[in-house]
Amino acid sequence: MATRKYEQRLRAEAAEETRRRILDALYQRLREAPAEPVSIDRIAQLARVARPTVYLAFGSRAGLFDAVGADVLQRGGFERMLQASAHASAREGLRGGIRGVTEMYAANRDVIRVLSSMAQLDAAAVGGATQRLEQGRASGMAHLAQRLADHGALRPDVTVDHATDLLWLLTSFESFDLLYTGRKLSVDKVAKALTTTAEHSLLQ
Amino acid sequence: MATRKYEQRLRAEAAEETRRRILDALYQRLREAPAEPVSIDRIAQLARVARPTVYLAFGSRAGLFDAVGADVLQRGGFERMLQASAHASAREGLRGGIRGVTEMYAANRDVIRVLSSMAQLDAAAVGGATQRLEQGRASGMAHLAQRLADHGALRPDVTVDHATDLLWLLTSFESFDLLYTGRKLSVDKVAKALTTTAEHSLLQ
DNA sequence: TATTCTGAAATACAGACTGTCTAGCGAAAT
DNA sequence: ATTTCGCTAGACAGTCTGTATTTCAGAATA
Numbered sequence: 192m193a194t195r196k197y198e199q200r201l202r203a204e205a206a207e208e209t210r211r212r213i214l215d216a217l218y219q220r221l222r223e224a225p226a227e228p229v230s231i232d233r234i235a236q237l238a239r240v241a242r243p244t245v246y247l248a249f250g251s252r253a254g255l256f257d258a259v260g261a262d263v264l265q266r267g268g269f270e271r272m273l274q275a276s277a278h279a280s281a282r283e284g285l286r287g288g289i290r291g292v293t294e295m296y297a298a299n300r301d302v303i304r305v306l307s308s309m310a311q312l313d314a315a316a317v318g319g320a321t322q323r324l325e326q327g328r329a330s331g332m333a334h335l336a337q338r339l340a341d342h343g344a345l346r347p348d349v350t351v352d353h354a355t356d357l358l359w360l361l362t363s364f365e366s367f368d369l370l371y372t373g374r375k376l377s378v379d380k381v382a383k384a385l386t387t388t389a390e391h392s393l394l395q
Numbered sequence: 396m397a398t399r400k401y402e403q404r405l406r407a408e409a410a411e412e413t414r415r416r417i418l419d420a421l422y423q424r425l426r427e428a429p430a431e432p433v434s435i436d437r438i439a440q441l442a443r444v445a446r447p448t449v450y451l452a453f454g455s456r457a458g459l460f461d462a463v464g465a466d467v468l469q470r471g472g473f474e475r476m477l478q479a480s481a482h483a484s485a486r487e488g489l490r491g492g493i494r495g496v497t498e499m500y501a502a503n504r505d506v507i508r509v510l511s512s513m514a515q516l517d518a519a520a521v522g523g524a525t526q527r528l529e530q531g532r533a534s535g536m537a538h539l540a541q542r543l544a545d546h547g548a549l550r551p552d553v554t555v556d557h558a559t560d561l562l563w564l565l566t567s568f569e570s571f572d573l574l575y576t577g578r579k580l581s582v583d584k585v586a587k588a589l590t591t592t593a594e595h596s597l598l599q
Numbered sequence: 600t601a602t603t604c605t606g607a608a609a610t611a612c613a614g615a616c617t618g619t620c621t622a623g624c625g626a627a628a629t
Numbered sequence: 630a631t632t633t634c635g636c637t638a639g640a641c642a643g644t645c646t647g648t649a650t651t652t653c654a655g656a657a658t659a
Contacts, residue, residue, distance in 0.1 A: 226518040308515040314430040365569035
């Protein structure tokens with residue numbers, strides 16, 4: 192029963208590539224028809240893979256959606272963006288932060304839309320994908336609000352808590368999408384509208 | 396084969412009552428577990444009704460959700476509220492409109508959450524329920540923005556279009572819920588936060 | 600009271616989907 | 630040459646939607 196050494200190279204690469212192909216198929220499917228239900232079978236066909244292979248690679252339907260969520264976060268550089276906004280001056284951080292999330296939302300609009308809707312309807316259906324995104328944003332906005340207060344940039348009648356609440360609202364995907372999809376504004380105009388709203392409401 | 400006259404009284408009432416019982420069961424189900432998938436079978440059991448009866452009364456799963464959406468609109472008095480806000484002065488209309496939708500959202504939070512999420516994931520799954528709500532709100536906000544402009548209440552750097560966009564954002568269910576559920580603010584604080592944001596950003 | 604109508608129950612069925620299991624192929628790794 | 634393992638193919642149980650059929654009980658009529 193002595194299992195002999197077995198270092199993978201090509202095989203591991205091939206496995207990683209089918210994983211990638213399945214994820215890409217899901218991306219494609221979501222982009223082409225974001226308002227239609229998604230079946231694992233169709234994803235498998237799109238990826239030219241047998242259906243059980245999807246379960247082999249991602250464990251479950253929820254695992255697949257969780258993975259696509261993690262992929263969006265990583266590709267979009269969400270963490271990096273939040274940290275970058277913390278390096279500039281407080282006022283610059285506000286502008287840059289809003290612009291950063293806006294562009295990231297725009298680049299992945301369909302995927303994020305589906306993930307967050309699924310999370311609302313069935314908490315177990317997407318793993319922790321959206322929770323991770325939300326949590327990072329929550330602490331990021333609390334941090335930004337505190338920095339604005341420390342710099343004396345907030346209006347006198349605005350508390351740190353209230354600033355956090357409003358930043359939470361204005362940097363949400365939902366706010367972006369209400370203007371981008373709902374009002375058909377360009378990415379640029381959405382970022383501008385959200386930024387000026389934050390500035391008018393929070394800054395001196 | 397001459398069908399004889401047949402005026403219903405008790406029978407129609409009984410039918411209306413089972414319809415009502417099914418709707419109430421769905422309300423109850425959504426309130427008790429808003430983040431779990433809803434099966435028609437469970438709704439039927441809750442309403443103490445056979446599953447085919449649900450299809451008899453509402454035609455389809457989509458028909459049931461469409462009906463519950465219409466019910467929320469009617470009970471919540473959404474139309475009436477929008478019109479009422481149009482009677483007061485423009486500034487009063489802004490305050491009253493935001494407070495009105497906020498209270499209506501709070502009273503039906505779970506149902507609206509599920510309906511709007513379902514609409515995002517599968518356009519055909521809820522009939523026109525959410526579309527009707529959105530459309531009324533869109534024209535209502537355009538109207539309110541125009542009135543504010545006519546009264547010279549808008550900041551000089553704010554166009555009617557921009558005011559419409561921002562009102563659209565701030566009176567959305569998503570904005571309400573981001574603060575109410577996401578930030579755990581009370582209904583009163585949500586209304587206040589949304590109102591002051593609108594006033595700071597739009598009014599002179 | 601006898602007859603007719605009809606809302607609802609009970610049951611069964613087709614079809615789509617998820618998730619799991621088995622057997623086996625074929626190419627990579629030794 | 631032999632072992633390993635990613636993947637396929639096929640089948641299966643279980644859950645869900647939506648529909649069709651039959652039957653019953655009670656309301657509406659005469």
